[in-house]
Amino acid sequence: MKPSQLVAILALCFVVTLLVSHPVAIADSTTVVKASLTQMPVERQIEFRRSIGFRSDVQYVQEVEQADDSVIVEEMGGVPLTVAEAEELRMRMDLEESGNALVSFFESHPKLREAYGGIYLEHSAGSEDFTSGGYLVL
Numbered sequence: 001m002k003p004s005q006l007v008a009i010l011a012l013c014f015v016v017t018l019l020v021s022h023p024v025a026i027a028d029s030t031t032v033v034k035a036s037l038t039q040m041p042v043e044r045q046i047e048f049r050r051s052i053g054f055r056s057d058v059q060y061v062q063e064v065e066q067a068d069d070s071v072i073v074e075e076m077g078g079v080p081l082t083v084a085e086a087e088e089l090r091m092r093m094d095l096e097e098s099g100n101a102l103v104s105f106f107e108s109h110p111k112l113r114e115a116y117g118g119i120y121l122e123h124s125a126g127s128e129d130f131t132s133g134g135y136l137v138l
Contacts, residue, residue, distance in 0.1 A: 039065065039078045048079050052089065053124030096121055 040048070042061055049056035064070055064080050071086040073079050081089065099119050106116035 039072060039080055044077070045079055048076065051124065052092070053122075054081070054085055054088075092121065092123065 039045075042058065042065065045061050045065070046056045046058065049061065055061075064082055064085075067080075067082070069083060070080040071083055073081055073086060073089065076089070099121070102119065106112050
């Protein structure tokens with residue numbers, strides 16, 4: 001088996017293990033609130049949402065901001081998200097952190113290091129029009 005094939009198989013196994021072993025949950029630092037003084041302006045919310053591939057049309061952003069069950073993510077500047085969006089964001093952040101272990105693994109094995117091409121998490125893939133949300137691509 002070629003080193004590049006081994007790298008692909010190991011990376012796939014690693015990602016599947018991460019997805020199975022990391023239950024998706026809203027972080028302790030998020031709070032469900034009706035209103036918050038720390039919420040960012042709508043224009044910044046739209047910019048943030050576009051950068052991560054979440055739906056970002058003005059009407060939707062305002063609806064989320066005004067919803068009683070919005071989750072304010074303080075660690076991201078006070079952006080209001082739906083519960084599902086907050087869970088998706090937490091999963092992506094956890095996956096990014098866990099990806100560091102994969103990088104360390106390949107860097108510590110000389111034979112695999114030559115075949116390892118790196119990883120990239122594309123937060124806005126599948127959301128070219130910024131209205132339907134994005135997908136996490138590894």
